[in-house]
Amino acid sequence: MLIHPWDAGTEDQALAYVKDNQFGHLIAAGRGRDVPVVVPTQFLLVDDRTVWLHLARPNPIWPAIEENPAVLLSVAGPWAYIDGRWRAEPGTDPALGVPTTYYSSVQLTCRAEIVADPEGKLEILRAQLGDLEPGHGDPAAMPRLLSGLQGLRLAVTEIRGKFKYDGHKDAGVREQVARGLTERGGPGDEAALRHLA
Template sequence: MLIRSWDRGDESEWREWLAAGRDFGLLAANGPPGHGPVLVPTHFLLDADAGEILLHLAAPNPIWAALRADPQVTLSVTDDYAFAPGTWRGAPGTPTSYYASVQFACTAEIVEDAAGKAAILNRQLAHFQPESPEVRVTPGAEPFGPLLTGLRGLRLTVREVRAKFKYDDKKPAAEQRAIAGLLAERAQGLDPGARAQLLRRNARRAGDPVPARTQRQEPAARPEGCPAG
């Protein structure tokens, strides 16, 4: 992922962005020679202070063979993306894509013992289903213990974090704010989220208080065919 100096996100920025409910990403492992990478969409639990990411996947998943051959992986999270037409951006009228993306370069450890898998699942349950603290996974105990044989746990030790917030920070602040207004007028797909990130970055540049509403805003539907950028 190319990160320009004006697009780079700092640690406090990417931590806050992910903590706002962004816990689903794309895990990439190196495939065998002559093949592309193995890609797995998955929920995950980030423990940024400990520098680790926890998740689990089904035992038949093809990623396990890839991880045993090479434990170096990347977990990528991308959100708040929108297409900006060239007519919005002044001369020479070059269109672009806005997006936020965080990539974790990690070393993977496969967890196969029942106690270790249960520990990962219980931490995930506490994160994703906090309204049900009574739901626990205990090896050998019903209802979930017998299901542990059908999955494996995965612990990712984070080696590097790369964060990019691509929202035209290289343009004059006034032009950036004008584009935020155009996103508000169009209000399609993830435009509200992209606008919130653009305004937040704009406020950081100006030294103004960061707008309070920077969390992801849920659109009616996600657009298809968003261009790469």
């Protein structure tokens, strides 16, 4: 992912974003494949360097991880198309403004460890359920569930965050964009406005 200096987030900003958006795409390249395996998945950021998740046993990602445990977890949030007229420099022809898209994206490069033992899978499930659905019954009482899945522990080795909201533009352009987003009120516009503020 291309990250310009004005779009770069700090590690703390990136981790806060991931904590608030614990759904992404797990990508495993494997070895000698034409394309990587990409799996949309819920996950739990356990701490700054650890992610846990579980997937169904028939998932096609398992062989790719066995071939190569280096994986990428990609998290991207709401996006908003930014009309070129909004980004025109003040005093210039609005038709010459360059359109773009605002968005947040964090990529975690990780080393994956497959968890197949029942106790390890239970630990992951209990942690995920405790975060998402406190008070849910104990997954140990669901043997079919346990036998039908495997867990993953991801050790985070690199964190890259991009928050593309025209951080390099002057206040006049940013105000024009904010007016356009407010007037349009489309999907993703509210999130973009929060970032602009």
